[in-house]
Amino acid sequence: MSRDKHARQALGNGLHDLVEQTRVLMVGAGGIGCELLKNLTLTGFGEIEIVDLDTIDLSNLNRQFLFRHEHIKKPKALVAKEAAAKFNPKIKLVAHHGNIKDSTFNVEWFKRFTLVFNALDNVDARRHVNKMCLAADIPLVDGGTAGFNGNVRVIKKGVSECYDCQEREAPKGYAVCTIRSTPSQPIHCIVWAKSYLLTEVFGKSEEDAPELDHSEDAENANEIATLQKEAQALKGIRKSMGTPEFGRLVFDKVFGEDIERLLSMDDLWKTRKRPRSLKFEVTSKDAKGLGPSTCKDAQKTWSLAENFVVFLDSLDRLSKRSMALKSEGTAPIIDFDKDDEDTLDFVSASANIRSEIFGIETKSKFDIKQMAGNIIPAIATTNAMIAGLCVLQAFKVLKSEYTKARVIFLSHNAERATNTEPLRPPNPNCRTCGSAQTQVIIDPGRATLQHLIEDVLRLELGYGEELSVSSVEGTLYDPDFEENLGKKFSELGITSNSQITVYDEDDDPRVDLVLHVTEKSLSDASKPVLLPDKFELARKPKSAAAVDQQVSESLLNGTLDGQATGTKRKRGPGDDDLPTSKKEKASDTNGVNPLVIVVEDDTSGALVIDD
Numbered sequence: 001m002s003r004d005k006h007a008r009q010a011l012g013n014g015l016h017d018l019v020e021q022t023r024v025l026m027v028g029a030g031g032i033g034c035e036l037l038k039n040l041t042l043t044g045f046g047e048i049e050i051v052d053l054d055t056i057d058l059s060n061l062n063r064q065f066l067f068r069h070e071h072i073k074k075p076k077a078l079v080a081k082e083a084a085a086k087f088n089p090k091i092k093l094v095a096h097h098g099n100i101k102d103s104t105f106n107v108e109w110f111k112r113f114t115l116v117f118n119a120l121d122n123v124d125a126r127r128h129v130n131k132m133c134l135a136a137d138i139p140l141v142d143g144g145t146a147g148f149n150g151n152v153r154v155i156k157k158g159v160s161e162c163y164d165c166q167e168r169e170a171p172k173g174y175a176v177c178t179i180r181s182t183p184s185q186p187i188h189c190i191v192w193a194k195s196y197l198l199t200e201v202f203g204k205s206e207e208d209a210p211e212l213d214h215s216e217d218a219e220n221a222n223e224i225a226t227l228q229k230e231a232q233a234l235k236g237i238r239k240s241m242g243t244p245e246f247g248r249l250v251f252d253k254v255f256g257e258d259i260e261r262l263l264s265m266d267d268l269w270k271t272r273k274r275p276r277s278l279k280f281e282v283t284s285k286d287a288k289g290l291g292p293s294t295c296k297d298a299q300k301t302w303s304l305a306e307n308f309v310v311f312l313d314s315l316d317r318l319s320k321r322s323m324a325l326k327s328e329g330t331a332p333i334i335d336f337d338k339d340d341e342d343t344l345d346f347v348s349a350s351a352n353i354r355s356e357i358f359g360i361e362t363k364s365k366f367d368i369k370q371m372a373g374n375i376i377p378a379i380a381t382t383n384a385m386i387a388g389l390c391v392l393q394a395f396k397v398l399k400s401e402y403t404k405a406r407v408i409f410l411s412h413n414a415e416r417a418t419n420t421e422p423l424r425p426p427n428p429n430c431r432t433c434g435s436a437q438t439q440v441i442i443d444p445g446r447a448t449l450q451h452l453i454e455d456v457l458r459l460e461l462g463y464g465e466e467l468s469v470s471s472v473e474g475t476l477y478d479p480d481f482e483e484n485l486g487k488k489f490s491e492l493g494i495t496s497n498s499q500i501t502v503y504d505e506d507d508d509p510r511v512d513l514v515l516h517v518t519e520k521s522l523s524d525a526s527k528p529v530l531l532p533d534k535f536e537l538a539r540k541p542k543s544a545a546a547v548d549q550q551v552s553e554s555l556l557n558g559t560l561d562g563q564a565t566g567t568k569r570k571r572g573p574g575d576d577d578l579p580t581s582k583k584e585k586a587s588d589t590n591g592v593n594p595l596v597i598v599v600e601d602d603t604s605g606a607l608v609i610d611d
């Protein structure tokens, strides 16, 4: 019996033939990736390339079932390929151990695929693949999971929303004063230990720590000034790293003096429980006879004395590492990593000592690892379901049935495990797909910014005077800034894989244009800057506000075409002179769809239009 017989029976010959001819890129070979690769090989996808930057860790083995104990420390992509090859030897598999953001994986490289799957765990890489797929015009199926929840979305340039079309909520931050002065929950002490103490003693300054909200409300602003002074004092103590005094100095500073200072601010404690400061001399007496080996149980909550011992021991381990880095000439910076025992011990013990000071419940090292690493436990079943749904959506893509494709939400708490929505059209104001994307080839020996602007943008694409050009470095050109025109691209920091964005500032502007740069020596007969693909550059859609303004101006001027627009007036759903029945309908619909617009029609009363 042929290996493909059942897959063929299930899919039918037509679809199975398509699947066999498909060239797939799978980005990420972790929890979702292992499941997905198994599905893709068993379904019979003809060629699969796998990219993953990571190596296998012990903690991956419970769910990333293509990996075994003997594979620990080996690249995920290569091991996944070897394991999957055994499922279906007919398939061509290629593995790349690398970051998908590397310049080797450029737009040209993406164009070789029929379909791309994201099996990633971070927004940054997802957004990058989204951009590359838009630039290469290759459909993308993005799968993601968080604990028991997950989703699958199909992204196709010009057809559906891209990954960036809807803004995502920023991760939750904590106010600086809560973390530094008035903690009330274990997480506040954990964030303090990880983002303040560890960073001030062993890392870069906490200014960059994303979990601290530095927004300038008045209460925060005064407090921040004082806290900065405290941090300076800690930096001074950092200089005594490696001396026998170091542990005592840090302890007495952060658990003694700083707490005393807080205690002196009576206003803070009018409605809160007062903390109690600690002294090294006293706590060390209580810890007599205890050694770090007595605190090995990560599931247990440690006593203050045990936390004290782990604090000193991990401080010592980290100090040695920091000094070793310094003597090698490397920056002595140690960042928090949940899988790095030294940083985890330090954060756990410091957070718990602070919790003791503020009368907050202490946590086990195991719990602190989850909380400090922002870990949502990975659930193998969720990964498996999402990987399966990704393949079902891929079938729709291969058959170009985008109207049948769905965005799928897997949810633990909802009435139904899966909920689906049709694909939404692209958001015309999206910063990523609301722009046109294409490749530009530049001859590094000859091409200057002027060649791009005159030969390509003005002559070939018809831009007028009002345009500006920028890269990640900032503005390269605008009509009032012409200094760079004669410069070669390398002088402007632009090489292969850089992106240049062109903004049309004309009255009826073209959509923003993102140019993906490839460097190539071109013959002297050729222009030094070329667009390899011919394309039409659309004009920007007018915003609803602009349309509204045009309508009201026309009304004022008496020039509105009654036939085309009727004499409708846009109204908000809250307008209170609607007939009651219509009002109810308006607010019902509004509850479900915030985009509802109520339009009053002169002849037939109020209409409710679902956007």
Ligand SMILES: Nc1ncnc2c1ncn2[C@@H]1O[C@H](COP(=O)(O)OP(=O)(O)OP(=O)(O)O)[C@@H](O)[C@H]1O
Pocket (backbone or CB within 6 Å): 027, 028, 029, 030, 031, 032, 033, 051, 052, 053, 054, 059, 060, 076, 098, 099, 100, 101, 119, 120, 121, 122, 125, 378
């Ligand atoms: N920029 C990137 N390029 C290539 N692979 C990436 C990139 N970013 C993330 N990945 C890979 O995506 C995979 C995501 O898998 P998963 O969510 O299971 O994460 P994990 O690191 O294996 O598990 P955990 O974070 O739970 O320990 C990982 O194997 C990771 O290496």
Ligand SMILES: [Zn+2]
Pocket (backbone or CB within 6 Å): 161, 162, 163, 164, 165, 166, 426, 427, 430, 431, 432, 433, 434
């Ligand atoms: Zn978009």
